[in-house]
Amino acid sequence: MRTKIRSGSGLDFRRVSRCRVCGTKDLAKVIDLKSTPLANSFLNTPSEKESWFPLEVLYCNGCALLQLSHVVNPNLMFKEYPYRSSSSASMPQHFRELAQLISSEFMASSKQLVVEIGSNDGTLLAALKERGLQVLGIDPAANLARIANERGVETLPQFFDSDMADQIRERRGKAGVIIANNVLAHVDDLHDFMQGATSLLENDGILSVEVPYVGDLNQNVEYDTIYHEHLSYFSVHPISRLFSNFGLRLESVTRLDVHGGSIRVTGRKSRKKDSRIPFMEFEKRCGLNKVETYESLSGRIEYQKEYLKHTLGNLKSKGSMIVGYGAPAKGNTLLNVCEIGPETLDYVIDTTPEKIGKFTPGMHIPIYETERFRKDQPRYCLMLAWNYEKEIVLKERDYTGQFIVPIPSPKVLSQNNRS
Ligand code: JHZ
Numbered sequence: 001m002r003t004k005i006r007s008g009s010g011l012d013f014r015r016v017s018r019c020r021v022c023g024t025k026d027l028a029k030v031i032d033l034k035s036t037p038l039a040n041s042f043l044n045t046p047s048e049k050e051s052w053f054p055l056e057v058l059y060c061n062g063c064a065l066l067q068l069s070h071v072v073n074p075n076l077m078f079k080e081y082p083y084r085s086s087s088s089a090s091m092p093q094h095f096r097e098l099a100q101l102i103s104s105e106f107m108a109s110s111k112q113l114v115v116e117i118g119s120n121d122g123t124l125l126a127a128l129k130e131r132g133l134q135v136l137g138i139d140p141a142a143n144l145a146r147i148a149n150e151r152g153v154e155t156l157p158q159f160f161d162s163d164m165a166d167q168i169r170e171r172r173g174k175a176g177v178i179i180a181n182n183v184l185a186h187v188d189d190l191h192d193f194m195q196g197a198t199s200l201l202e203n204d205g206i207l208s209v210e211v212p213y214v215g216d217l218n219q220n221v222e223y224d225t226i227y228h229e230h231l232s233y234f235s236v237h238p239i240s241r242l243f244s245n246f247g248l249r250l251e252s253v254t255r256l257d258v259h260g261g262s263i264r265v266t267g268r269k270s271r272k273k274d275s276r277i278p279f280m281e282f283e284k285r286c287g288l289n290k291v292e293t294y295e296s297l298s299g300r301i302e303y304q305k306e307y308l309k310h311t312l313g314n315l316k317s318k319g320s321m322i323v324g325y326g327a328p329a330k331g332n333t334l335l336n337v338c339e340i341g342p343e344t345l346d347y348v349i350d351t352t353p354e355k356i357g358k359f360t361p362g363m364h365i366p367i368y369e370t371e372r373f374r375k376d377q378p379r380y381c382l383m384l385a386w387n388y389e390k391e392i393v394l395k396e397r398d399y400t401g402q403f404i405v406p407i408p409s410p411k412v413l414s415q416n417n418r419s
Pocket residue numbers: 083087088089182183212229259325326327328329330331349350351352355385387388391392395
């Protein structure tokens with residue numbers, strides 16, 4: 001049996017000995033990013049103490065799931081959470097489109113309950129509520145649940161598990177649709193999660209999950225999306241295996257642009273068998289079910305890290321001012337694994353109130369408001385939130401310096417050719 005870190009436990013982390021999807025012990029270490037602090041643990045002062053945890057990735061020879069070797073206690077990561085779904089223009093737009101899809105295609109009737117697990121500040125549920133649907137959010141971050149409740153989206157400030165699913169079912173009845181976006185990768189006990197989700201779902205109900213896609217991580221060398229919150233890096237194969245263990249058949253898999261490339265997977269209990277998903281063959285062709293693929297990814301990561309350090313070192317040696325655009329969790333991974341600190345970046349900017357005025361974990365770079373960047377017009381700007389490249393380039397069209405986009409391979413955008 002796995003050692004379970006229960007909410008409230010004093011343990012800081014546990015080592016993984018079995019795959020969280022298929023249970024095998026046949027796990028091979030494929031990537032080692034050394035140690036980093038928690039990617040969202042912003043500091044109030046640069047001298048604050050912080051814990052660093054190993055960041056290693058294992059490949060499961062049983063079901064092809066890529067997963068971290070160390071699971072940090074979720075209480076240290078999710079009780080207060082600085083990331084807001086509404087912190088860009090693209091994500092709320094993505095959720096408005098999803099709200100349209102849910103109300104037109106997923107719901108059998110507008111009287112059904114929609115439950116969102118990991119509902120953050122209520123961005124998606126607010127869009128559903130506007131369409132007249134009954135919604136319930138669940139998110140362990142007290143600060144986010146408060147924001148959501150204040151905007152009229154009922155949100156329970158708790159971790160979702162099977163006990164909680166029982167309580168919701170008793171009080172509110174079953175759900176016609178359950179949404180879990182950018183949350184499955186954060187869950188250690190996936191079996192209990194699935195047990196809860198499927199027991200809460202109506203027989204003809206639909207479970208829809210969005211996760212960053214390991215195919216994009218591999219193809220675009222998105223090593224900065226590897227951090228302690230992301231315990232698992234999914235392809236369709238392990239998700240379909242997990243779903244079928246709990247009587248859910250795959251209904252659809254859709255590739256999405258968000259977060260550097262994601263997939264939306266939907267499943268239904270009432271389906272007799274999986275619908276034909278061409279992804280399985282695609283994943284085989286890409287080698288996502290082979291350990292060698294990730295061993296080679298490890299080498300490509302080392303190359304890209306050195307390339308970025310070299311590019312920034314060159315620009316800095318000419319005395320140029322460089323700042324960072326955005327303080328995403330992935331940005332902190334990138335800065336820590338590449339050891340890019342205040343000697344290179346004068347500061348980073350971010351729009352999120354929870355991040356402004358703080359310091360980045362590990363590298364202790366100050367975070368300011370966007371206005372500072374617009375006033376300073378630094379010669380170079382490292383786009384840490386590179387997944388919003390289009391949005392940022394458009395928004396900052398008056399910027400006179402040059403953006404450096406670090407992923408997939410560092411490139412300096414010319415001023416008149418910001419593509
Ligand atoms: P963004 C999040 O990761 C968190 P992060 C989480 N762990 C997860 O699973 C993944 O998503 C998938 C700022 N910004 O979305 C806002 C500006 O300042 O890439 C955010 O702080 N100005 C749940 O944190 C950050 O950048 C802007 O114009 O890596 C972006 O964070 C824009 C567009 C963004 O997610």
